[in-house]
Amino acid sequence: MANQKNEEPLLIWPKKYNEVPKAVFEMEELWPKELKSIFYGEEWHPIVHRAEIPNPGDYKAAELGEMPIFAVHGEDGVIRVFQNTCTHRGTALVTECAGNKKEFECPYHRWLFSLEGELVGCPNSREFTPDFDKKNFGLHQLRVEGFCGLYWVTMSDKTPPLKEYLGESFYEPLSRILGGDGRLKLIGYQKVMYDCNWKAYCDNDGYHAPLLHKAFALLNWQGGKGFQKVTENGHLAFESEIKVPDQVEALKDASILDFKGTGTSSGSIVLMSFPLTVFSKHMDMLNVRYAFPKGPKGIEVHYAYFTHEDDDEEMVRHRIRQSSNLLGPCGLVSMEDASVFSRIDKGNKTPGNAVFQKGVEDEYKLSFTVKQNDESGNLPRWEHYRKIMGFKRAEQ
């Protein structure tokens, strides 16, 4: 292996804190380092909510970086996450994106694993190596922590406990997106590929919302008071009131814009945990956007939508109608974001830096004070990324 100390730096970062090299979205050689330092590093990644696998034997397949994994609801009620590989010769154990099984059997040599990950059967084991012990061949389990029913994984033992990692400014509004108590019901997914680098997908900001989203203006839909909070390790929380006018003349059926609210809700909460997961509660939509980069180019996003267990029939119907028509890859509001992801990818093939302006008071200093519609809230994320990746700033 090459001595990393002698390697040429892949990238020199601009000296100004509000500039990001466009090459960071385009250089394919960054991906192996991002895998090692971010996806397999000291970060937590949300994988599944208990509402997605509510019964023993329910499982959901996912990816962490390039590693296939799956979450399982055990007979003991515990949710575990395993590498999706037989401990014998490495065959993938599950091939469907979700399902229910009594146990996991590898078809190759019929090794059999319990829902809790123990090896419970392996044919002809008397002919195995003398010291073979089934106890040593359980499924490879990842470190898992849950919060309001949402389970996160990390590859590192050094990652701080989840709540400490997220910080109160993030986990408190996250609890409200997750219904306050995590008692959610899954109502379905919208899945899509966006043809941009994963960092472009999660570089959305507070500045664009009233400007890009023509729907906001046409619907006379104005955001009320709000704020952004950022953390040093790159998590971002937006929160704002939503003022939906009584009369929306542009639509024949404005009921999809109703904000019925609940005891735990305010109009709009959007959270982005480092490196790339978005959580949102616009009006009455409860949404987690699991995101899976497909290498340096392309990102697959799974929008998962939920209702709360206490919702009455009318509220469930409302959440379904709102979620299906406003967010996701065809949604009245977020389709415009999708369009920008694609255009950003095209534009970033030019040289130079992307420059952040809105909310930047000092180009040479990182600020954690961010107003509602500033784009400077993304800069601590970029600084966190720069540090993890080991890119030096150009000399001032």
Add this chain to the structure above:
Amino acid sequence: MNKISADAIQQIEQLNRDYICALDALDMPAWLACFNKQGQYTFIAEENYRRNFPIAFMLDDCYERLQDRVTQVVDIQSDSTEHYQTRHFTQLTSVTVADDGRYQAEFNYSVYYTRSDTKKTQLLCVGRYIDLIDISNASASYIDRKAVTDTNVLPRYVAYPV
């Protein structure tokens, strides 16, 4: 089992042709004209449909929502989305009689799209239409058209109905 007349099948085929031609011409009023006043349209992933999850990509569950779909395409999203040209290919796979001049029909579909910037053509989605059709006064219209897509992971955002 009720026999299905050749005329009924012809009208079901004609309605489908009107529908896909409207979309390929991006003539949204003509798309709307394929539905009657009870009309509903759903574009939903096969995974959700099979698992009884109600979330759709597009859920127009009343005539007013269908009208708003036209407004969305024509007025709201026109300057922010990148236009693409679609071509719909369909094949009628079953017709059964429901009641009161209603028919259930299924078509397989595949939809290709050509980006206006690169002019490259790719597959957008493949699936089946599950239809409830009214034939009265010598014309057919959709009471319900569900576009159930086998393409559970869409290759891009989808700006127009399928």
